[in-house]
Amino acid sequence: MTLLTGWGRTAPTPATLARPRSAAEAAALLTRAGRRGVVARGLGRSYGDAAQNAGGLVLDCTGLDSTGLDCTGLDSTQGDRTGGGPSWRLDPTGLVTASAGVSLHDLMTDLMPKGWFVPVTPGTRYVTVGGAVAADVHGKNHHVDSSFGAHVRSLRLLTADGTIHELTPDDELFWATVGGMGLTGVILEATFRCVPVETSRMVVDVERTRDLDQTLETMAETDHRYRYTVAWIDLLAGGRRMGRSVLTRGDHAAPADLPARMRRDRLAFGPRPRLAAPPWAPGGLLNRATVRAFNAAWYGKAAPAAGKRLIQGIAPFFHPLDGVAGWNRMYGSRGFVQYQFAVPFGAEDTLRRVVARLSGAGVVSFLTVLKRFGRGTPAMLSFPMPGWTLALDIPAAQSGLAGMLTELDEWVAAAGGRIYLAKDSRMSAAMMSATYPRLDEWREIRRRADPDGLFVSDLARRLRLL
Ligand SMILES: Cc1cc2nc3c(=O)[nH]c(=O)nc-3n(C[C@H](O)[C@H](O)[C@H](O)COP(=O)(O)OP(=O)(O)OC[C@H]3O[C@@H](n4cnc5c(N)ncnc54)[C@H](O)[C@@H]3O)c2cc1C
Structure with missing residues (x-):
């Protein structure tokens, strides 16, 4: 038995963890799963309980070898x-x-x-x-x-x-x-x-906005010029500055975009974490004062870059948090919750209301990001929908958190939006069925593939997915 959590480190549950190395080993393990069933697990980066199965079997798939890789669709090998x-x-x-x-x-x-x-x-x-x-x-x-x-x-x-x-x-x-x-x-x-791609670098434009309205307007009008875009919101800025943001938007660089010294190794890629979080961090390390200082520094740091074109590596552009190994421990022993929702275009008022509520409640989130979604896939439980998505980390110890997020859930649902399952650790089954309109269709297909309900997770039980 191993105690497993998601990346947010809330709600640990014990499970038997097995690491199959082949499809045959995985199949054999399925026959040995008991009444509590089985679920696969990757690198455990979902924040909540999606890759946990209390009292049951969890298959760590990181060792799965595909000696029999089925490459029939592929041309010759590069x-x-x-x-x-x-x-x-x-x-x-x-x-x-x-x-x-x-x-x-x-x-x-x-x-x-x-x-x-x-x-x-x-x-x-x-x-x-x-x-x-x-x-x-x-x-x-x-x-x-x-x-x-x-x-x-x-x-x-x-x-x-x-x-x-x-x-x-x-x-x-x-x-x-x-x-x-x-x-x-x-x-x-x-x-x-x-x-x-021709290079491993990005051409990046950094821009600051003074408030949420300007953030939404700028993104709506100019996001289409970039392949990659995101806005980081300073959630602790209130009043007239509420929703002020740093927009970071870019494209893969062509060799001509690079200075001569970078052109020599234009496809180099070997990022390593530069820092490591201490194995134990005091619960209050990320508090209102430290996050306010961080936000002010981050917003201020963007000032000289604003309006300028930068060349950045893949890692700092796409994965800035990967630069600090084990950063999730900095929220202390109670862990943290990630709240990510999407609302359709036209529901900007709901977005404003949510940001105002979080900002007014002094929520300590040092990472709040806003994005515009395009077309979704035909996947029945896929999260993205054309519209806006906001994601933020909140320490689980924040007082009044559960009640506030339940209130936000209701606003999101009323606006035709939904919560992301890979980030969720707390929404209700009622919220799930009200906001994922194709849930019953998915259940029907799932039932045909798994009539006895062998595959199950803590998330599936909590949200009554099966
Ligand atoms: C810092 C950070 C940033 C993130 N940013 C984003 C983001 O920008 N966009 C986004 O979409 N997500 C984001 N995520 C969430 C992350 O991408 C997803 O949770 C992803 O599923 C994690 O993959 P994993 O291999 O760690 O899977 P796990 O977390 O281990 O499992 C996630 C789910 O996948 C299932 N699963 C895993 N492997 C298999 C398998 N072989 N067969 C069947 N099911 C399997 C599990 O059962 C579980 O339901 C972020 C997470 C972190 C920590």
């Missing part, structure tokens, strides 16, 4: 990593087949020197391909490129009866698995299309 452990193979058109346990970090490290980048990356590259598919993750390019599932050509899925299914976007089980939070089976492999 590169590969095989021979034990998580593997991948790349063809000259940028199509990759990867075992589910491969991390996006490893893929980026291997593929970047060959001139390819993953189609979608979340705010951390320490997620597995299986986790990226199961949560249908989105990145800063959602308004242009949609979410991860939109780029997947095929999946190999191990279902409850031990069968391995080859799924394509023509199959309903494919779209129940994309965004299906591991509840349709164990994803063994995915084949997806990567993006060609």
Whole structure:
């Protein structure tokens, strides 16, 4: 038995953790799962209880080897990593087949020197391909490129009866698995299309806005000029400055954009965490005073850059938090909650109301980000919808947190929005069924694939998904 949590470190539960190295081992483990069932786990970067299964079995998929990688859709090989452990193979058109346990970090490290980048990356590259598919993750390019599932050509899925299914976007089980939070089976492999890049650098424009209205207006009017965009909001700024932001928007750099010294190793990629959080941090390390100081410094730091064009590496642009190993421990022993919701375009008033409520309550969040979503995928439980998404971290110890977030849930639901399952650790089953309109359709497909309910997680029980 191992005590497992999500990245937010709230609600630990014990489970038997097994690490299959092959599809055959995973299938054998399924037959040994008891009444409490089984769920797959990647690198545990979902914030809540999605990859936990109290009293049951959890399959750590990071060691899944695909010695039998099914690369039938691929042309000749441009590169590969095989021979034990998580593997991948790349063809000259940028199509990759990867075992589910491969991390996006490893893929980026291997593929970047060959001139390819993953189609979608979340705010951390320490997620597995299986986790990226199961949560249908989105990145800063959602308004242009949609979410991860939109780029997947095929999946190999191990279902409850031990069968391995080859799924394509023509199959309903494919779209129940994309965004299906591991509840349709164990994803063994995915084949997806990567993006060609000429350099490993980004051309980035930094801009400051004075308040929320200016933030929304600037993003609505000019986001389409960039492939990647995000706004960081200073949630502790109140009054006239409420919602003031730093916009960071960019594109992959061409060699001509780089100074001569960078052109020599234009596809270099080897980021390492520069700092490590202490193994133990006092619960009050991130408090109102420290976060206010951080926010002021961050907003101030953007001033000289505002209106300027910068060249940044992939890691600082996409994954600034990965620069501090184990940063999630800085919230102290009670952990933290990530609240991420989406509301459709036209619901800007709800967004303003939420920001005003959080800002007025003095919520201590040093990371609040706003993004515009484009078209979603056909995945039934996928989170993104055309509209706005706001995400923030809040220490679990913040007083009055539960009541306030329940109130925000109601506003989000009334506006036709929803909460992201990969971040959630606290919404109610009623909120879930009110805001994911295709839940029953997903349940029906899931039931056909897993009639006895073998695949289950703490998240599934809490939200009565099955
Ligand atoms: C700092 C940070 C920033 C983030 N930024 C973003 C962001 O910008 N956009 C975004 O979309 N998400 C973001 N996330 C969330 C993260 O991308 C997702 O939670 C992702 O699913 C985590 O992948 P993982 O491999 O750690 O999976 P886990 O967290 O271990 O599991 C997540 C889900 O995937 C399922 N799963 C994992 N592997 C398999 C498999 N082989 N077969 C079937 N199911 C499987 C699990 O059952 C679970 O339901 C962020 C997380 C962090 C910590």
